[in-house]
Amino acid sequence: MPRRKSSAIVLSAAIFILLEVAAIAMLHSSSVLQDIWLNRVSHRVSGWLWGSGNRIAGYFQLNSRNKLLQEENARLSEELRKYRELEKSEEYLSKAGTIDDGFEYIFARIVKMGTNSQRNYIIVDKGLLDGVSPDCGIVTSEGVVGVIDAADEHLAYGRTLMNPSMHVSVRIGREGVAGPLSWNGRSSTGAVLSGIPLGYKAEPGDTLWTSGYSSIFPAEIPVGVVTGSSTRSGASQDVQVRLLQDFKALDYVTVVRNRNHSAIEALEQKAEEVQR
Amino acid sequence: MKKGRYFIIFAILTLAQALISNYFLFSQYILISLLPLLIISIPSRYNTPVALGLAFAAGFIVDFVGGGTLGLTSCALLPLALLRITLLRLVSGEEILSDRDDSPVTHQTTAEQALTMVLGCLLFFTIYVWIDAAGTRPFWFNAVRAILSTVVSSLLCVLLGNFIFGRNR
Numbered sequence: 001m002p003r004r005k006s007s008a009i010v011l012s013a014a015i016f017i018l019l020e021v022a023a024i025a026m027l028h029s030s031s032v033l034q035d036i037w038l039n040r041v042s043h044r045v046s047g048w049l050w051g052s053g054n055r056i057a058g059y060f061q062l063n064s065r066n067k068l069l070q071e072e073n074a075r076l077s078e079e080l081r082k083y084r085e086l087e088k089s090e091e092y093l094s095k096a097g098t099i100d101d102g103f104e105y106i107f108a109r110i111v112k113m114g115t116n117s118q119r120n121y122i123i124v125d126k127g128l129l130d131g132v133s134p135d136c137g138i139v140t141s142e143g144v145v146g147v148i149d150a151a152d153e154h155l156a157y158g159r160t161l162m163n164p165s166m167h168v169s170v171r172i173g174r175e176g177v178a179g180p181l182s183w184n185g186r187s188s189t190g191a192v193l194s195g196i197p198l199g200y201k202a203e204p205g206d207t208l209w210t211s212g213y214s215s216i217f218p219a220e221i222p223v224g225v226v227t228g229s230s231t232r233s234g235a236s237q238d239v240q241v242r243l244l245q246d247f248k249a250l251d252y253v254t255v256v257r258n259r260n261h262s263a264i265e266a267l268e269q270k271a272e273e274v275q276r
Numbered sequence: 277m278k279k280g281r282y283f284i285i286f287a288i289l290t291l292a293q294a295l296i297s298n299y300f301l302f303s304q305y306i307l308i309s310l311l312p313l314l315i316i317s318i319p320s321r322y323n324t325p326v327a328l329g330l331a332f333a334a335g336f337i338v339d340f341v342g343g344g345t346l347g348l349t350s351c352a353l354l355p356l357a358l359l360r361i362t363l364l365r366l367v368s369g370e371e372i373l374s375d376r377d378d379s380p381v382t383h384q385t386t387a388e389q390a391l392t393m394v395l396g397c398l399l400f401f402t403i404y405v406w407i408d409a410a411g412t413r414p415f416w417f418n419a420v421r422a423i424l425s426t427v428v429s430s431l432l433c434v435l436l437g438n439f440i441f442g443r444n445r
Binding site: 024027 | 323324325328329331332335336345346347348350351354355357358407410411412
């Protein structure tokens with residue numbers, strides 16, 4: 001009985017729709033005013049439907065679009081750094097387009113990352129086959145993330161700045177004093193710049209940039225801002241830093257590989273041997 | 277009610293409506309329609325698909341003969357035909373449908389009849405006025421037109437319904 005009732009309802013609905021469509025079709029062809037109005041309504045409805053469809057499709061494509069944007073961002077960051085180098089150069093015009101900072105930028109997604117221990121690490125989805133090798137740096141447009149320690153064909157493992165053994169050479173301002181920056185061990189955005197001479201006055205709000213003294217990170221990457229300073233054992237001062245990159249909000253990173261890293265290391269070894 | 281009688285009433289009311297549409301347009305704000313009565317008074321032995329067919333046919337004839345926009349009346353009348361049983365059940369309960377031969381309006385009290393006609397006319401005129409305006413008239417005009425038309429037409433439908441179908445209650 002309920003089945004019969006429901007089939008009667010379906011039949012009634014079907015006939016209703018059929019006859020309404022027929023009536024609308026007649027209306028459509030018999031009056032210009034209604035014709036225009038129906039067209040407007042149908043365009044509005046179809047626009048809404050297609051718009052909704054696009055919005056839904058867009059939602060499911062967010063991940064891939066986000067990846068594309070991150071890749072684009074990494075590429076633009078690389079270009080920006082090159083232009084900053086060019087800007088500083090006196091031979092700006094003559095060297096335009098030919099400057100190479102020696103670094104290669106590889107976009108990567110974070111597979112795993114720890115932020116809650118005292119020795120935090122990161123695993124990214126790019127490995128030896130992608131050009132990632134030990135001693136490559138890991139950065140974002142917001143700052144330094146860490147250094148690659150080991151890599152296999154498709155994955156790479158590294159220490160993050162939230163690790164006491166990790167130090168990055170940074171400079172206060174573009175032309176200020178440089179020193180090693182390390183994690184303060186407490187929050188995901190806190191760091192300490194140590195070994196700054198007492199005579200140097202670091203103002204809160206000053207930006208810290210990578211110095212470029214190491215062969216791991218290129219120069220001029222913004223890292224953090226000064227929040228305060230304190231004297232350390234009367235000989236130097238520690239500068240408290242708020243990192244620009246919050247480690248708890250990371251999805252994608254850029255691995256930077258110095259193409260001259262092996263040559264620099266070999267040179268350093270040779271120099272050490274000579275000194276001995 | 278004899279089986280063929282309703283269809284004679286249907287034909288007469290449809291032609292009457294065509295005449296009204298041609299000759300009795302008193303104001304921009306008032307439309308007169310007997311078609312809601314025509315649909316609501318269909319005996320309950322005729323199911324919804326039949327009511328839909330009758331509504332479509334009545335609307336087509338009225339528009340065709342009355343020189344209206346073809347499809348407009350059918351378009352507005354079909355939802356009423358679809359909801360006719362629900363409307364009667366809502367106003368008068370299930371028992372109104374137990375007599376399958378007579379028109380349900382014969383078993384309604386005047387108040388029930390009036391409420392049924394008001395709701396039926398309101399549904400019909402809301403759709404009719406909205407489509408007829410085709411987005412060219414302001415909302416207040418459409419609202420006043422639909423309400424005034426509902427008041428006048430439902431009054432006429434109640435009087436005519438009592439006259440044609442009589443009262444068994």
